[in-house]
Amino acid sequence: MxxxxxxxxxxxxxxxxxxxxxxxxxxxxxxxxxxxxxxxxxxxxxxxxxxxxxxxxxxxxxxxxxxxxxxxxxxxxxxxxxxxxxxxAPDEGNMHLLNLIASAAQKDKYLVPLVAGDIRSCFAMTEPHPGAGSDPDALLSSAEKVAGGWRINGHKRFISGADGAAFVIVIVRNAASPNIPAGATMFLVDMINPGVSLGEHVHTIDRAIEGGHPHVHFEDCFVPDEAVLGEPGSGFRYAQVRLGPARLTHCMRWLGLARRSLDLALDRTENRRLFGASMKDLGIVQEMIAQSVIDIETSDAIITKVAEQLESDPKRGSALSSVAKVHCSEAIYRVIDRSMQICGGDGVSDELPLASYLNEVRPFRIYDGSNETHKWAISRRASRARRVEIEGGEQRLDRVLSSVGEG
Missing domain, CATH: 1.10.540.10 (Acyl-CoA dehydrogenase/oxidase, N-terminal domain)
Structure with missing residues (x-):
């Protein structure tokens, strides 16, 4: 194109x-x-x-x-x-992962109908405490290698889109076995598998994801070897392949909603007068609008940078997606919140959709890893990069001094 x-x-x-x-x-x-x-x-x-x-x-x-x-x-x-x-979400992220990792047969069975919109899917990683949440390494669900396939057992929680999904991509821990390293493995599991059952729904304030956020149980769930997505034991690596772009597409979609929210606020300021002046000419309103424009434009800029990185250097792009996720989730919330404030009573009523927009974007500071977890990772990466930079500089200096001494 x-x-x-x-x-x-x-x-x-x-x-x-x-x-x-x-x-x-x-x-x-x-x-x-x-x-x-x-x-x-x-x-x-x-x-x-x-x-x-x-x-x-x-x-x-x-x-x-x-x-x-x-x-x-x-x-x-x-x-x-x-x-x-x-x-x-979660179909968009699953399409991306399947396109990169799935076998030809898996693409025919799962990706083709998913892209066509004939079916929906879900992605199962999160577990009840103390299992995996913001820390994928805490996985408790497991898969055991058995004759002809694998047996999966575990309890997944907050599985977006699971109610009505045709299949699930589930990540579970596996022990070492001949030719298979210990680690995590992803499986493609049909939701009609007798070993899979839906549990209660987790009722949340957002409504955009069809299928809700229910619990999903795997009880002696047998799947054949052909159900393994990618290589056994490589699930954590594949999770990053999926999660980096998925975080960013959340930013993209919700930024569109922030733009609409600002449009609603601008329409309100254009048509209302307060204290003898047009609302758009009041300094305090102008400040709120300007801050919203700044939040939108900075979010747009970092999304663009991360998207380019994900294409040219996926590992670096995935790390930088944490920065985009934190910034955008907080900036978008601020834009919608200011728009509600500008629209007054109508902003918190059903006369305008702004209150429902706020309910949609507020969970994003928790979904895809809490912002606090991402900030922790961002800080660690920054410290590590600085140490490498200093150590590299010291090594270069040692080489220079050594060559001078030899001369």
């Missing part, structure tokens, strides 16, 4: 979201129903905006990561836009 093609897709997406999707939105606080989602996805295919991130060979638009953001932001202008375009 050329730059002109990317721009054309962004324009088509913008028009589709505002003309087709926005009028179909549920009332604030309500969920998108499956029938409406399917109708919107059919319309998105007809408008040639469907699955922008997925490879063309599987039915997507084939947009590379470095160009996802403008399109995802346009989709995110509506809280149901990403679902309409089939680039919503």
């Amino acid at each position: 050329t730059v002109q093609d990317f721009d054309a897709l962004r324009t088509r997406t913008r028009e589709f979201i505002r003309q087709v999707v926005v009028p179909s939105e549920p009332r604030p606080g309500q969920r998108l129903d499956s029938d409406t989602r399917r109708q919107l996805q059919t319309a998105a295919k007809e408008a040639h905006v469907f699955a922008p991130h997925a490879a063309e060979e599987f039915g997507g638009q084939g947009v590379p990561i470095s160009h996802w953001s403008p399109v995802f932001q346009e989709a995110g202008y509506s809280p149901i836009g990403a679902s309409a375009l089939n680039c919503m």
